[in-house]
Amino acid sequence: MKIALEDYNTVMEGLAELHTEGYAYIAYDPAFPVMDVRELNAFDNSYDAVEYCHEMRTDVDFFEYESIWSLYRAMEKGLEDSHLLDMQDGMVDLSILLNDYYRIESETIRHKNNMDMNQKNLEYLTDQVKYTGFGEGFADVLKEKIATGDKEFKIDHSAKFGNDTVDATLNFSKSKQSDMYFFNSYNASLLKEGSAEKLEQTFYINRGSNITFKEAYNLMEGRAVHKELQNKAEEKYNSWVQLDFKHSDENGNFRLKKFSENYGYDMEAALSKHPIKELQRDDFKDSLMDSLKKGNVQLVTFQVDGKETKHYVEANPQFKTVNVYDSDMQRLGSRESRAQNQSQGESQDNKKANKTEVKDVEVVGDGATSEKAKKTRGQKV
Incomplete structure (x- = not known):
């Protein structure tokens, strides 16, 4: 579609009016310049526009159709950037302008999509x-x-x-x-x-x-x-x-060692074998177990014979127990833990305290543990 430069505003006004009236497409003969689009046939859907162009076609005449709103938006771009206007002998080719508009819009959309994708990727x-x-x-x-x-x-x-x-x-x-x-x-x-x-x-x-x-x-x-x-x-x-x-x-x-549910480790049961004060309240117990599941060493309170002692505990799924350490992170052996439990039980039953003598308590300090860890963990097999 070609128009004279002096008819540019008139054509734009006509396209705007047709769009307002509910029309979506216009059909035209590209061999003749257009001075007023309101003199052209307008359609509210592409099917009717295509059918019209087909019926009007002869050996001499060839009709085309375009989107009214796209043409209007392309002409707006032409006003913003005159370099987009392809002019020859005072005539503007709107078909070329429309193709440039589609290209610019496509690049703009692609750029916006990339920006959106990058932003989402960043977030x-x-x-x-x-x-x-x-x-x-x-x-x-x-x-x-x-x-x-x-x-x-x-x-x-x-x-x-x-x-x-x-x-x-x-x-x-x-x-x-x-x-x-x-x-x-x-x-x-x-x-x-x-x-x-x-x-x-x-x-x-x-x-x-x-x-x-x-x-x-x-x-x-x-x-x-x-x-x-x-x-x-x-x-x-x-x-x-x-x-x-x-x-x-x-x-x-x-490598990772895995101990699934089928392995049978019950951390709550392992904790309950020790006189831990925090197990007496559900909220404290849940907090303790959540922390141990993250692999943390957790400070707890042992209650024995009415006395409270601070100890550290950590999960030990491989041996289906929990490791217990004193306040200096010296590990308490299983014999000592059993003695504490027995002492607690005797106190609850009003029996004489300290009835059982505990010998040869196993205490593994940080020095021994760390030195072994250094030798073992520092070497990859």
Whole structure:
């Protein structure tokens, strides 16, 4: 469709009126310039417009149709940018203008979709990093990394757990099919206070069952963590996991020992064998068990003969029990724990206290434990 430049505004006004009246398409003979679109045949649907063009076609005449609103929007773009107007001998070709308009709109939509996708990707990665235990404050650095368009990028992070330092390198990669980025894994490196040797382990990001940063520290300390896992058939199941420091895979990663529900570990029953005050209230008990399932060492109160003593406990699913430590983190042997329980029972039954003499109490201190851990955990088989 060609129009004279002086008829530009008239044609625009006519298109606006037709659109207001409910028309959607106009049909025209491209061989003749258009001065007023209101003189053309207008239709409220494309089917009628196509049928009209087909019926009017002859060996000499050839009719075409266009969207009224698209033409109007294209002419608006032409007013905004005169470079879009293809002019010859004072005539403007609206068909060329319309094609340029479609191209610009397509690029704009594509750019907007990419911006939306990048924003959603950024929000997803930020949440994923946050809920994997690395905290907030990663949005800006993630945005900068994504903007580079690199196939891979890394982010370093460090944290203190007590007196121990854990460094982490978060690994991200770009999809081969799109511009989306994924949080694939993180490499954790544990340096214990007073030690020059680091323990390293890579933890992979899985849907809904990520090992959090704190859980990674607990695992590297040798403790067990309770997680919801997924098998190859994408079936979910609950299991305790623990690093096996005696065996590593082909990548040098320590293998995971798993103790599923079928293994028969009942942590609540194991806790109930000890005189723990916090078990007497459901809210305290639930909080205690949740903490132990994350692999934490939890401070509790032992009540024996009316006296309260602070101890630490941790889950031990492999031996279906809980480990007990004193306030200095010296492990109490099973004989001593049984003596405490027996003493509590005798007190409740009004029997004479301290009736049973306990000998050869096993106490494994931090020094022995740590030295063994250094020798075992520092070497990957």
